[in-house]
Amino acid sequence: MHTHKTRVKDINNTGFGPNSSVEGGRLVNADGTNNLRKRGVAFWERISLYHSLLRMRRINFLLTIFFFYTGINLFFAMLYLVTGVDHLMGVEPSASIVEKFMDAFFFSSQTLTTVGYGHVAPTGMVTNTIASAESLLGILVFALVTGLMYGRFARPRAYLLFSQNVLVSPFKGGRALMLRLCTYKNNHLTDVSATITLALHLEENGRIVTRFYPLDLDLSAINSLALSWTIVHSIDENSPLYNMTKEQIRDARAEIVVNIKAFDDHFSNIVQQRTSYTYQQVVYGARFLPMFERAKDGSYTLLELNKVNAHEPAPIHETVEA
Numbered sequence: 001m002h003t004h005k006t007r008v009k010d011i012n013n014t015g016f017g018p019n020s021s022v023e024g025g026r027l028v029n030a031d032g033t034n035n036l037r038k039r040g041v042a043f044w045e046r047i048s049l050y051h052s053l054l055r056m057r058r059i060n061f062l063l064t065i066f067f068f069y070t071g072i073n074l075f076f077a078m079l080y081l082v083t084g085v086d087h088l089m090g091v092e093p094s095a096s097i098v099e100k101f102m103d104a105f106f107f108s109s110q111t112l113t114t115v116g117y118g119h120v121a122p123t124g125m126v127t128n129t130i131a132s133a134e135s136l137l138g139i140l141v142f143a144l145v146t147g148l149m150y151g152r153f154a155r156p157r158a159y160l161l162f163s164q165n166v167l168v169s170p171f172k173g174g175r176a177l178m179l180r181l182c183t184y185k186n187n188h189l190t191d192v193s194a195t196i197t198l199a200l201h202l203e204e205n206g207r208i209v210t211r212f213y214p215l216d217l218d219l220s221a222i223n224s225l226a227l228s229w230t231i232v233h234s235i236d237e238n239s240p241l242y243n244m245t246k247e248q249i250r251d252a253r254a255e256i257v258v259n260i261k262a263f264d265d266h267f268s269n270i271v272q273q274r275t276s277y278t279y280q281q282v283v284y285g286a287r288f289l290p291m292f293e294r295a296k297d298g299s300y301t302l303l304e305l306n307k308v309n310a311h312e313p314a315p316i317h318e319t320v321e322a
Contacts, residue, residue: 010211010240016199027199028257032274053148054155061152065145072141073108076134080104080127087127090120112138156264158273159185163309166256166277168235168316169287175235175316177215179258179277180288182228184305189262189271193221194231196259198240200252213240215256225262227292227303246284254279287314 291307
């Protein structure tokens with residue numbers, strides 16, 4: 001393990017501990033979530049169902065609603081069968097058990113949604129009580145689902161697309177660490193700022209510790225993110241990476257945590273997004289290719305989102321100091 005002499009002061013207010021021996025893999029996942037699992041208390045006490053449903057992928061959210069809706073109807077259909085479908089007026093007594101169950105299931109779905117076509121109707125105190133309870137449950141459930149749908153739709157998000165790699169590129173006669181980002185929706189972000197933290201696992205006094213270093217940026221804020229933004233950290237004598245070779249960065253299991261904060265003028269709200277890069281995603285001797293150009297008729301600028309990570313070789317010279 002190579003040792004590393006730093007020229008900048010490390011920080012300890014990142015929320016992560018310095019003990020590398022207890023860390024598992026990267027600190028931050030590519031989607032910005034912490035690479036962390038919790039235990040010690042009951043599952044339902046350590047999870048927020050509301051937050052989980054808001055942040056869940058769209059397809060998973062829709063499937064959750066579908067299975068929950070189907071499960072409720074299956075439960076009440078079984079109740080109607082147990083109490084006797086002869087208390088459901090409109091169900092054919094001579095029908096098979098499958099047909100009776102299906103009639104009970106669809107009656108349940110009509111009751112839950114308060115549609116009530118009238119083909120099947122409950123009779124008797126028990127069946128009417130069950131149907132009334134299901135109607136009340138339906139009102140509450142659909143109110144919750146409507147709120148969740150609105151919350152997911154109205155939740156401000158940055159919608160940022162990051163380059164898959166970080167490049168070490170030629171820069172002002174030296175070299176610099178570069179990454180690129182852009183918005184991929186039709187939202188407009190203003191007052192955009194970036195902070196980057198470098199995590200290094202270094203050997204100190206015979207043990208491996210994690211040190212965090214803020215990286216100075218050539219430009220840490222822009223007024224508007226209309227096109228793309230290439231974030232640049234110059235690897236000069238003030239950089240913690242200045243005297244580190246490619247092999248030393250690999251041995252230190254370097255991780256670059258990126259945090260972007262901006263103002264969305266459509267929502268009139270502050271949004272932020274985070275991601276991280278591991279040392280395997282660092283490409284040495286490369287530079288980004290342009291990702292926007294003038295339209296053929298010259299009437300607008302074309303931003304090609306699929307080129308956010310497009311780069312080409314650009315040889316650099318390693319600078320190493322003792």
